[in-house]
Amino acid sequence: MKRSGKMRKAAASAGFMVLLVAAAVWIGLIAFSEKAAHGPVSVWMTTADQSKLLHREADIGWNRDGQASDMTIDVDDGTEYQRMDGFGAAMTESSAWLIANKLSEGKRNELMNRLFSYDNGIGISYLRLPMGATDFSLSHYTYDDMPEGQTDPELRSFSIEHDKAYIIPALRQARAINPDLGIMASPWSAPAWMKTSGSLIKGSLKEEAYPVYAEYFVKFVQAYASEGIPIDAVTLQNEPHYEPDGYPGMRMEAREQAAFVKSHLGPAFDKAKLNTKIVVWDHNWDEPYYPIEVLSDPEANKYIAGSAFHGYAGEVANQQKVHDAFPDKDIYFTESSGGQWAPNFADNLKWDMRNLIIGAPRYWAKTVLKWNLALDESHGPANGGCSDCRGLVTIDGASGNVFFNSEYYAFGHASKFVKPGAYRIESSSYGDGGIENVAFRNPDGSNVLIAFNSASESRPLNVRWHGRSFAYSLPAGAAATFVWQGDRSANRVEGGQRS
Numbered sequence: 001m002k003r004s005g006k007m008r009k010a011a012a013s014a015g016f017m018v019l020l021v022a023a024a025v026w027i028g029l030i031a032f033s034e035k036a037a038h039g040p041v042s043v044w045m046t047t048a049d050q051s052k053l054l055h056r057e058a059d060i061g062w063n064r065d066g067q068a069s070d071m072t073i074d075v076d077d078g079t080e081y082q083r084m085d086g087f088g089a090a091m092t093e094s095s096a097w098l099i100a101n102k103l104s105e106g107k108r109n110e111l112m113n114r115l116f117s118y119d120n121g122i123g124i125s126y127l128r129l130p131m132g133a134t135d136f137s138l139s140h141y142t143y144d145d146m147p148e149g150q151t152d153p154e155l156r157s158f159s160i161e162h163d164k165a166y167i168i169p170a171l172r173q174a175r176a177i178n179p180d181l182g183i184m185a186s187p188w189s190a191p192a193w194m195k196t197s198g199s200l201i202k203g204s205l206k207e208e209a210y211p212v213y214a215e216y217f218v219k220f221v222q223a224y225a226s227e228g229i230p231i232d233a234v235t236l237q238n239e240p241h242y243e244p245d246g247y248p249g250m251r252m253e254a255r256e257q258a259a260f261v262k263s264h265l266g267p268a269f270d271k272a273k274l275n276t277k278i279v280v281w282d283h284n285w286d287e288p289y290y291p292i293e294v295l296s297d298p299e300a301n302k303y304i305a306g307s308a309f310h311g312y313a314g315e316v317a318n319q320q321k322v323h324d325a326f327p328d329k330d331i332y333f334t335e336s337s338g339g340q341w342a343p344n345f346a347d348n349l350k351w352d353m354r355n356l357i358i359g360a361p362r363y364w365a366k367t368v369l370k371w372n373l374a375l376d377e378s379h380g381p382a383n384g385g386c387s388d389c390r391g392l393v394t395i396d397g398a399s400g401n402v403f404f405n406s407e408y409y410a411f412g413h414a415s416k417f418v419k420p421g422a423y424r425i426e427s428s429s430y431g432d433g434g435i436e437n438v439a440f441r442n443p444d445g446s447n448v449l450i451a452f453n454s455a456s457e458s459r460p461l462n463v464r465w466h467g468r469s470f471a472y473s474l475p476a477g478a479a480a481t482f483v484w485q486g487d488r489s490a491n492r493v494e495g496g497q498r499s
Helices: 005-038 093-101 105-116 167-177 207-226 254-271 289-295 318-325 345-362 406-415
Strands: 042-046 072-083 086-090 126-131 182-187 233-235 277-284 306-310 330-335 365-372 374-376 393-395 402-404 423-427 435-441 446-453 459-465 468-474 479-485
Touching: 042 406, 072 365, 072 435, 072 446, 086 406, 093 105, 093 167, 093 374, 105 167, 105 393, 105 402, 126 167, 126 365, 182 207, 182 330, 182 365, 207 233, 207 254, 254 277, 254 289, 277 289, 277 330, 289 306, 289 318, 306 318, 318 330, 345 365, 345 406, 345 435, 345 446, 345 479, 365 406, 406 479, 446 459, 468 479
Parallel strands: 072 459, 086 126, 086 365, 126 182, 182 233, 233 277, 277 306, 306 330, 330 365, 374 393
Antiparallel strands: 042 479, 072 423, 393 402, 423 435, 435 446, 446 479, 459 468
16 A cells, blocks of 8 residues: 555655654763763852852853863873872961860861861861971970980980870861871971070081981871871971071081981981981072982982972962972972951962962972961961961951961862862963963862963853863952863873972
8 A cells, every 4th residue: 555645745754753762762871971070160259359258159060072262171081290288287286276275165276177177177287387486386395404504315205195285186177178188397496405595496417416306307297196196208308598596496507418318317317217208408499409409319218208388478479399309209389378468358368369369389389278277367376487477367466356367268269179089281371461270180080170360351261171270250369260071090100290
């Protein structure tokens, strides 16, 4: 039987509809598959006018074209650079004392979560711990102080009892909130009886005290381990080219650091079977030749993990000089303080984002740390040094209220999202007046892009990754963090130069 023309047309139309439905299903499955595989991009923003402070923005989606624009940031998670240890600040005695004594239990717990929790705060993952007194402690002390004229070469009086009042409880609570937390310890001075000045103020380490001072480090690391607080790394001396006259300090030349490490501290750590890393310099960017000199001693070099820098003089790019000279050694950024000399939120956000959050990792830093975690409304308690420094947070001693400063939000753009063990990955960047950025790949496969618009007007940016892209507009002076899921199985190569 022959079909009529109407029947043939109806059949053709039905077949066409089936094809349309199948195509729609196919396209939908592709879209669903893409979304499931890569998901949306999460966005957090801080603006210069403080209208948004680490604010969760609406998620954005991917475009399939992956086309370039005038401000395209190409992210390559197949090229890895240094492995990150974390972002944070210093748990000085002043900070620990304020947290313990000026906050109710409820406010203390709230603050510690705002500092150390990934979910409820900024997820600080690395702390610097002074070994004894600094300009932000309640008194002058070390772990083996002796009456004037007496010595203790066998360290029989060594004790960390002083730290058990405020510092150790604060560290334990921080580690309970964030088990990923790493700690680097740094001395401001050896005990007075080991020094040429006979005082915690000024002077240098006596050569005959080198062996006992090495044992002092060993006992410190072991004592903290016995309290359940492992020490990831130590630096030999805070700011060895500065001898303050109002608080503890000690001068230490490059040749002295090399001699101390190769003949005393390195062998002492080996004998005690300590895995704690040894880090040299721990002072400003303006003297990269100092760590290069220490690392150039082959006997010292074998014990040294890397070099640490502060941000009070010089420029962050000098970290590259040390990396280029010794690419197998790590770079750490360990100190920079905000203060009332710089009260403008927008300016502080800009400096920290450009130099520390973006600049320091792009020049190989695996830690990025501010100075005090917390200070009070009078910039203390201080112990003879900086009279107008600012912590990540300010604790009002009278009311117990906590104020979160620009440094808290700048560092939160990294610490909340970049987890210990993440690798810095390749990303194209633009200099002053453009979108400056740094990118990371977390151990769980997620990618993090931190961007800052250093221009004086809003700028569009386009991020391209694996043939896909997303677009965004970043206000002038604003910081943003973008997070998306990547592919853990991607092939990777190790980067050899600064991206």
